[in-house]
Amino acid sequence: MDQVLERLKVANDVNAITLHDYINEGKASDPCGGDLMASGIEHFLLQPFEHISDLQTKELLKIQQFNTSFSPKEIWITEFNLDDDNDNRTGTWAHGLLGATLALKYLETPEITKLFRIPCFLALNSETYLNLVMHLMK
Numbered sequence: 256m257d258q259v260l261e262r263l264k265v266a267n268d269v270n271a272i273t274l275h276d277y278i279n280e281g282k283a284s285d286p287c288g289g290d291l292m293a294s295g296i297e298h299f300l301l302q303p304f305e306h307i308s309d310l311q312t313k314e315l316l317k318i319q320q321f322n323t324s325f326s327p328k329e330i331w332i333t334e335f336n337l338d339d340d341n342d343n344r345t346g347t348w349a350h351g352l353l354g355a356t357l358a359l360k361y362l363e364t365p366e367i368t369k370l371f372r373i374p375c376f377l378a379l380n381s382e383t384y385l386n387l388v389m390h391l392m393k
Contacts, residue, residue: 256314260321263328271329271368272318277338278306278357299349303356307363315364322366331369332361 263269318330335357337350344350354372361367 256317260317263321264325267326269328271331273331273333274314275334276306276310276332276357277334277336278302278353279338296349299344300352300356303353303360307357307360311364315366319366328366329368330364330366331371332367333369333371335361335370335372 259272263272315330318328322328335354337345337353339345342350358370358372361370
């Protein structure tokens with residue numbers, strides 16, 4: 256982020272900084288191992304709160320400080336999700352709650368003006384996903 260902000264000091268034609276934000280929940284160390292068992296679901300659902308707190312004290316804070324001295328930039332989060340496609344919770348109600356909580360927590364930051372979530376397409380490879388996107392853009 257430091258390098259990006261350094262370059263943006265002289266770039267007056269840039270309106271926003273785009274972030275891709277993924278939670279690496281650490282399935283291997285999680286006691287529920289990707290299950291929906293009560294013993295691990297609380298930990299899983301607390302991840303957005305812990306993650307956003309970390310994001311706010313690092314990257315978002317740097318951008319906010321930059322904005323006080325230079326041409327202010329909006330923050331666009333154009334991808335966010337769980338960073339583990341092999342997690343058994345991917346595509347479940349718990350995963351949906353995690354995504355919704357992340358979205359609401361992002362919106363607490365005034366500089367975040369655009370928010371897009373990458374959907375979970377289970378069993379779609381990148382070529383199939385690209386074809387779907389191209390079809391939707393017609």
